[in-house]
Amino acid sequence: MKVSVIGTTGYGGIELLRILHSHPVFQIQSIHSTKGELPIWKEYPHLFDINNQVLEVINPEEIAEKSELVFLATPSGVSGQLASQFAEYNVKLVDLSGDLRLKNTEDYIQWYKHEPAPQAIIDRAVYGLTEWNREQVAAADWISNPGCYSTASLLGLGPIVKEKLIDPASIIIDAKSGTSGAGRKPTRSNMHAEMSENFKIYKVNEHQHIPEIEQQLLDWNQEIKPITFSTHLLPISRGIMATAYVQVQKDMTLSDIYKIYQEYYQDNAFVRIRPEGHYPSVKEVCGSNYCDIGLHLDNRTGRLTIISVIDNLMKGAAGQAVQNANIMTGLDETTGLNFIPMYP
Known part of the structure; x- marks a missing residue:
């Protein structure tokens, strides 16, 4: 399955790339940022000669044409706007920001200090606390990933x-x-x-x-x-x-x-x-x-x-996002996530 990551230069986005690099089903089709077209390893040198993909501009129509699943790892206040642009396309979406979590838009304004996404966009997203909302996640096409x-x-x-x-x-x-x-x-x-x-x-x-x-x-x-x-x-x-x-x-x-x-x-x-x-x-x-x-x-x-x-x-961001995406696409939830904790 082809996937795209938007907001790749943040910590959540780069953690998604680490997981997806060895995921047996999800294939990274494109990565996107507002920082301009440059190889991702120039932002994160540890990726040199591992991932040489170039950051692309954010064009929802083009992304939806080449990917079946999109991860939004953009800041709150940005993800909601992007989600609205993806609403007209047949693409699954996992949002790692807080833009689609709160069902009451007045609460969002009070706590996040941004304009909320349209109510219809918010209502479309299932809250992806995987262990408690598994059936809803499995039936969803959009996921709002919980906060850490x-x-x-x-x-x-x-x-x-x-x-x-x-x-x-x-x-x-x-x-x-x-x-x-x-x-x-x-x-x-x-x-x-x-x-x-x-x-x-x-x-x-x-x-x-x-x-x-x-x-x-x-x-x-x-x-x-x-x-x-x-x-x-x-x-x-x-x-x-x-x-x-x-x-x-x-x-x-x-x-x-x-x-x-x-x-x-x-x-x-x-x-x-x-x-x-x-x-x-x-x-x-x-x-x-x-x-x-x-x-x-x-x-x-x-x-x-x-x-x-x-x-x-991981469980607070990118790991749980992939876990939700696995369930949403019919995969075993552990696919690509069987990491033993690093110690010490």
Whole structure:
């Protein structure tokens, strides 16, 4: 199957190229950027003599003529406009930005500060939290790929929220990300001198993934109240740890909770529930499409701690995008994604 990638020079786009390079079915037909026509290896020298394709201008009609599947790895505010241009063509689409995630356009304006895509374009896209929306993804032709923080948080919270076992007003998420989550554009916050040997909070209760997380939580349980969500930057390149704290309402043991999580995720290749007493770290999923989850129940307070780790560029972006594309095109979800995590 022929595919095109738009927005190839960002971290999400270049991670897509890494995955697609060895994918047995998807063949990279063209790559696109607004940076002009130059070989991709001049942007990313590690691709020299591996991928010598030239970045092309973005022409939706020409792209749709030569590709059956398009990945949009462009920034929010851009992807929605491009999706609108692809609407008239018979092409499958996976959008890695936030433009098609929020069904309420007023929420998008408030949190993303951009003009939203038309409602019909937003409604066409299925939210691709693969492990929870598999049937919808399989039937879709457009996918809105979840955000990185949202993926880690929702996979961790899903079973306990779906079963309505917690105080709906008790959700607190303390999330931390490597600096690649801020994108490739140089800013003060991702400078080496600013982040090396440092650790800082940002967008306190203002991160744009908050309404996305709440939208899905409410889909599972309409009693859920607004969450407390804080984000931090770690002095590492990639990886996310989302630690969620919830108050358990029913008399349950940790073993009871483990059984629920294992039942929900037993048929999901990329979610690993760690044994009792074992807690994941970001290094242990680096370079892979895994989400590892650890659980701890404090019998003294009745509070459950959920530790969820992913690689923000893989399960949090490009890896999950390919996983969704696999399912959407009838392939096994693991196709081209059987990467063992890099360690150390």
